Amino acid sequence: MFLAAVTALQPHTPLEWVVAIFSIVLIDIVLAGDNAVVIALAVRQLQPRQRLVGIMLGAGVAVGLRVVLTFFAAQLLALNYIKLIGGLLVFWIAIKLLRENTGAPEGGKAAAGLWSAVWLILVADITMSVDNVLAVAAASKGSFALLMFGLGLSIPLVVFTSNLLSKLMDRYPIIVWIGAAILGKVGGEMVVTDKLFFPPPAVPDPWFVHGVGTLAALLVVGMGWFLRRQRRRHHHAAAHPPHGTK
Numbered sequence: 421m422f423l424a425a426v427t428a429l430q431p432h433t434p435l436e437w438v439v440a441i442f443s444i445v446l447i448d449i450v451l452a453g454d455n456a457v458v459i460a461l462a463v464r465q466l467q468p469r470q471r472l473v474g475i476m477l478g479a480g481v482a483v484g485l486r487v488v489l490t491f492f493a494a495q496l497l498a499l500n501y502i503k504l505i506g507g508l509l510v511f512w513i514a515i516k517l518l519r520e521n522t523g524a525p526e527g528g529k530a531a532a533g534l535w536s537a538v539w540l541i542l543v544a545d546i547t548m549s550v551d552n553v554l555a556v557a558a559a560s561k562g563s564f565a566l567l568m569f570g571l572g573l574s575i576p577l578v579v580f581t582s583n584l585l586s587k588l589m590d591r592y593p594i595i596v597w598i599g600a601a602i603l604g605k606v607g608g609e610m611v612v613t614d615k616l617f618f619p620p621p622a623v624p625d626p627w628f629v630h631g632v633g634t635l636a637a638l639l640v641v642g643m644g645w646f647l648r649r650q651r652r653r654h655h656h657a658a659a660h661p662p663h664g665t666k
Contacts, residue, residue: 455582456582460582548606
């Protein structure tokens with residue numbers, strides 16, 4: 421197991437503990453962003469009370485998955501095509517969330533959308549959490565206490581960031597597009613780093629990974645714009661039927 425492989429590196433001196441804690445805090449701050457974007461986009465169309473419930477459930481799902489995946493991270497990464505499948509799922513979720521969060525909201529969908537939002541969060545978190553878990557577990561150096569600290573810290577970070585993002589998305593719709601582009605980039609980078617394309621020990625150049633991720637982000641935005649335009653045409657046609665039709 422992954423944890424057993426790093427147990428020998430467990431911190432012993434106070435300085436090592438401080439460095440490990442500092443590393444975990446930085447990792448949690450950076451990695452909370454992806455999950456927060458998914459949650460904020462997924463709950464944006466909900467009513468304020470349901471939105472808060474959705475954020476709490478989404479954050480709980482994200483952290484719960486980290487706890488479970490911590491003990492299976494190495495085995496999951498050993499599976500063939502795991503990043504390829506996960507990246508394609510994240511890419512699809514980015515387009516779906518962008519389509520649902522642009523244009524005029526449809527009345528009456530919020531009440532039925534809570535569990536749909538939680539389901540989307542669950543699928544995205546399953547595919548995005550493995551690398552996050554590996555990073556926190558590596559920084560914990562085999563210490564179960566540090567690992568639990570890292571997982572526990574991610575809860576308020578994800579909740580706070582998701583809540584802030586969802587409010588900012590209401591005020592500045594451009595953030596919806598930026599969030600979807602970020603998810604598209606994450607999905608593209610997951611796909612291109614799969615063992616199918618670079619069997620170990622081969623490692624892709626960082627510039628290539630970022631380039632593919634950038635193209636994937638642009639593709640998500642382009643497809644979202646196209647779907648939004650098609651929906652507007654459909655709504656316009658429905659609101660202004662040709663003369664002689666009912």
